[in-house]
Amino acid sequence: MANSALDNSVKKLIKIDVSSDTVCPWCFVGKKNLEKAMEQMKEQFDFEVRWHPFFLNPSAPKEGIKKSEFYEQKFGARQCAQILSRMSEIFRGLGLEYDMSGLTGNTLDSHRLITFAGHQGYDKQNALVSELFFNYFCEGKYIGDSQVLLDAAAKVGVEGAAELLGDPNNGLEEVNQEVEKYSANISGVPHFVINGKYKLSGGQPPETFLKAFQVAGKESSS
Template sequence: MTQKIQIDLVSDIACPWCAIGYARLEQAMKALTPDYQFTLQWHAFELNPDHTGEGEPILPALARKYGRTEEEMRATQEQMIHTARELGVNFEKMQERTTCNTFDAHRLVKWSEEQGQATAMKQALFDAYFGKALDVSDHGVLLNCVRQVGLDQVEAQKVLESDRYVQSVRDDETTYQQAGVSAVPAFIVNRKYLISGAQEADTLVQAFRDISAETE
């Protein structure tokens, strides 16, 4: 009998571990096919919700945030670039990016979800930010991501110029903060079990098997 797994994935576009975590999740889901059937829904989280104005170069911003030196942050990011490369994820310009607000990007993910393209949109945004060091608060960049996934740019522009999905994004953020999610990625499995962090694919595979065994 096919096991059904529902995953609510809480993440931010500006979070490198979220991109790595999803790539590892893909590996885990593939390893369990066809015995498991997965349903995935993305949920919004902002690492820097109060960000306004011009972006700051990422290395000094992270160094200040974590109380580390820029060289330490550069070394940490190099490790992430290596991990991403092994997973086939483009992080080639992650050290050239700047801080930015991701609220509108989350709104477009919500819009894309209605057309069955939320994952494709999320991946396009990850690629724009980490692979190309583009500002994913810029509407031109966002519309280019829309074009890449084959969705209607005119309709997307209308979304960006309106307040559509504003409440949906805020509801996500409130819901998961109240549920105790303070770091991302966070995987809520079958609306009951929390897996925190960008776990290795093998770890996720075992977790899904254990959860299925508990619910049988």
């Protein structure tokens, strides 16, 4: 037991800030690959992952639009089919089934909830982000639907979600502050900042995160 406590005491902490949107498939892929890398390095480092809002489509309608319809309008039928094929293959590689059914739309409420969850612990926030990604990309659920958000919050143990979501102004200022602080100067997501210094963008493979951890760990004094 003493040796275990000693081992833990000498671990260095790596902090990871992630800017992400809940309707971004590469954000889900990036999260999965980040977690693979963290699992490989868990004996060497402790990790703290914090999620911050980004809006791919700030003017998206709250009532939602069919995913298939939205993507065909945005990319055209041929490119949409190519994207679906590629994402399906990538998700299968992660042990997931990519689901294009259901609605897409405004993600503000999901970001209000994720930001709120961070105050109850970053592990809980991470669990909520995972649940919402899975709901949206693998189960065809619409994360603009308050009941979907409430169910996800209940599943991972986020308290006070109904009160938060019941008022559209709750948490709004904090989300805007988060966007300004973490996401205003980036053009795409996912965007990872490791120990406030090392920046990575896109659905990077686990190996890229491993290299960044090693560099950050050598320079960390914590």
